Amino acid sequence: MSTEAKRLLDKIRALPLPDKVRIMNVCGGHERSISLAGLRSALPTTIELIPGPGCPVCICPEEDIYQAIQIAINEDVILLAFGDMLRVPVNVPKGTVRNLEQAKAAGADIRPIASPTEAVNIANANPEKTVVFFIAGFETTSAPVAAMIAEGIPNNLLLLLSSRLTWPAVAMLLNTETPTFDALIAPGHVASIMGSEEWHFVVDQHHMPTAIAGFTTESLLSAIYSVLRQGIEHTAFLDNCYPQVVNPHGNITAKKIVNQVFNIIDAPWRGIGIIPNSGLELSMKFDTHNARHRFPIYAEEARKKSGAMPPGCDCAGVILGKIKPNECRLYGETCFPRNPVGPCMVSDEGACRIWWSSGIKK
Amino acid sequence: MCLAVPMQVKSINGFIAHCYAKGITRDVSLFLLQDEIIEIGDYLLIHVGYAIQKISTDEALSTWELLDQLLAEESFNA
CATH class of the missing domain: 3.40.50.11740 (HypD, alpha/beta domain 2)
Known part of the structure; x- marks a missing residue:
């Protein structure tokens, strides 16, 4: 991990964190970088990083x-x-x-x-x-x-x-009575096309801390630090932590x-x-x-196939951030990257495949 | 699937830029950047054969560091 990443981790560890805070990402690329850098184990245990609907x-x-x-x-x-x-x-x-x-x-x-x-x-x-x-x-x-x-x-x-x-799925998750997350990391390359402004609704309508992140460990940690600090200070704004690539429009x-x-x-x-x-x-x-x-x-x-899922497959729960990939009934039992049952185990950007490849067992 | 890769422009012919990264060259479409000035030596962010943004040299290099790690991890897991 780079000196800058270590410095950001130290800053996060020094924050007066709440008992539990759930941060959702909606990009398979973010999830891969988080898993690759081992951020879940490096961050304080009170911080839960949730993969959301990030895999087309x-x-x-x-x-x-x-x-x-x-x-x-x-x-x-x-x-x-x-x-x-x-x-x-x-x-x-x-x-x-x-x-x-x-x-x-x-x-x-x-x-x-x-x-x-x-x-x-x-x-x-x-x-x-x-x-x-x-x-x-x-x-x-x-x-x-x-x-x-x-x-x-x-x-x-x-x-x-x-x-x-992407944004309508996040809007749907936020419009439920009990959203499964407290802060959002918005997708960098989607925002490079659509602009950061597209994510303003999360802050304006839902008062949720939000940051746009790139794909390096440093960019992701900056975004995580930003949303944690916003939460602690009871404020919410859209922080662009990927300004090298993302502009407002x-x-x-x-x-x-x-x-x-x-x-x-x-x-x-x-x-x-x-x-x-x-x-x-x-x-x-x-x-x-x-x-x-x-x-x-x-x-x-x-x-006639509309809405069908393989029997026992909990991909929908994983995509909505309601359960973790390894909480699915089939994860590592009958569903593996080599013989996938559900779509989240197929794609390189599917949360189940990323978790399995990074060694997370059931 | 939304991950984009930086490449450097080596030559330009209309909406096609011949780009280079890590020993690989590719023809890339500039159609989505047609309203921007693109010059030889510029770094572009490429997704499925199309340039989607112009980026700085620093950003290109730090993104490649990350992609090198991802590729190393993938060949380790394969």
């Missing part, structure tokens, strides 16, 4: 994954997805295809990609085929996808969008492009349900690229 793969609705699998299996298409999505299982009877990886093994043309530009290149290289790009992601990923669309996408490239916005060009190509919709989150104004869908102008409208039969079928 984990909250991608079951019905959307099911739809992607069915399109890939039944239609003459090339299906593209960010690599993380391939192993996320859906809840289907034994012996049927339960994730995109199995669909690929069964012969479907499914290709993991790392960038929207790859999707454009694949569509251009295969003009006789329909190419479907299945996209889960938060604001940081939606902006590049919007750029890809705005630059002009090939006619044969369709999109199956499961893009979500974000990337204005990116936001303008996102608004041009997407509409904001009420959208389902896996295991959680519909969160108002939390999803992005293609605007009417780009309707001919909407895979849901091109293949409506699977959307209809998939609707």
Whole structure:
């Protein structure tokens, strides 16, 4: 740990801390940095760091994954997805295809990609085929996808969008009678696009200490120190602890492009349900690229899957910060990174996978 | 999935910047930074092949320190 990180830890230890204080982060990158640096054991035991809804793969609705699998299996298409999505299982009877990886093994043309530009290149290289790009992601990923669309996408490239916005999920958690946390660490790279102002509602409407953090140990400890001190002083303000990258208004060009190509919709989150104004869908102008409208039969079928979770899986509780990953009934019993049952054990940004990889047992 | 990686601009051709980091070069889209002045030598924060912000040299180096740790940890766990 750096000298600066040690100095910040000492400052935190010197604070007159309450008996218990719960700080939520909503970013898988933050959770990875916290686990990697061993911050939970380095900080006083009265401080609880809670991973919240910070993994877009984990909250991608079951019905959307099911739809992607069915399109890939039944239609003459090339299906593209960010690599993380391939192993996320859906809840289907034994012996049927339960994730995109199995669909690929069964012969479907499914290709993991790392960038929207790859999707454009694949569509251009295969003009006789329909190419479907299945996209889960938060604001940081939606902006590049919007750029890809705005630059002009090939006619044969369709999109199956499961893009979500982060702040409405936090708003939903805060609007419950008893929020599961006392302070918020807001996500740095989401804020680099959307601006720090987007998180003002946490302070203005809920009077909750809030700080935007980057991904280094020092930035995270600065944010933790800030929210602790705000709590002790019974004040709440939005502290930007990542000013090198985050400004009040974000990337204005990116936001303008996102608004041009997407509409904001009420959208389902896996295991959680519909969160108002939390999803992005293609605007009417780009309707001919909407895979849901091109293949409506699977959307209809998939609707029956709405809200389904694997039996015994407590991912929803983990995502909402109601239980810790290792309190799930399946964690380390039947659910492991190599053979995941729930989505939080699949993604590199899923809380269960991060905790398991950092050696936390049940 | 929201993690972005710093890279340095080596050459620019329209909205495409040829960028470098840690022995790797990539063509990166500048479409989301089209209203900013980007020059050779600048550091950019890259996510899924798109530059999303211009950053300082100091910020780029401290982020790479962290990413080196994450990568080392991952190869240890693999």
